Amino acid sequence: MKPTVPTLRYSTAILIILAILIVDQLSKIYVKTHFYPGLAGQIDVAGDWFKLHFLENEGMAFGMKISQSYWGKLVLTLFRLVAVVVGFFVLRKIVDKGYTRGLIICGALILAGAMGNLIDSIFYGMIFSESSYHMAQFVPWGQGYAPLFHGKVVDMFYFPIIQGTYPNWVPGLGGKSFEFFEPVFNVADAAISTGVLVLIFFQKRLMKKLEVEQGNVTV
Secondary structure (H helix, E strand, C coil): CCCCCCCCCCCHHHHHHHHHHHHHHHHHHHHHHHCCHHHHCCEEEECCCCEEEEEECCCHHHCCCCCCHHHHHHHHHHHHHHHHHHHHHHHHHHHHCCCCCHHHHHHHHHHHHHHHHHHHHHHHHHHHHCCCCCCCCEEECCCCCCCCCCCEEEEEEHHHHEEEEECCCCCCCCCCEECCCCCECCCHHHHHHHHHHHHHHHHHCCCCECCCCEEEECC
């Protein structure tokens, strides 16, 4: 059996995750404590197509939800927690087996994004005041707006690049307004989406192991 090549160290993958987490959390904390929610605190960064728009959601990436109930939120957060724990084992496995650098980086991006939103869901309700009508503030542990595992995920990046109205001939949508790109997202969402999209489009190239053959690295 040919020995595998350490294409990317596990410690390097962990550093990538930590870097994304730091940027994600710093951006969320800043927006949450310096912006009013909704249109009241919206800031135009680049004309009409890039805005900072603070909002919070109780669901998954890009505001998707599985339930608005107490138990629905708890199940979602616990699912995220299990997925992150399993993710670390999977990441270590693909590193040890010598998979390509690109695959390991994609795995680190997805894992970092999942962890970023998980931190919001677990802790934010315990350490922040409600931000429905005012800027949130740090509060003593347990005096926040929600119990443990029921925090809201902070989003802020908004790219309404194209806005218009559907033609009247479009069934069911004629005359209604449309917007691209409508979802508001955060650094964690961007990391997950980047990792997933790269895997989808380059999976054949990434899902390979590198091996040593006569002193040269081959795929």
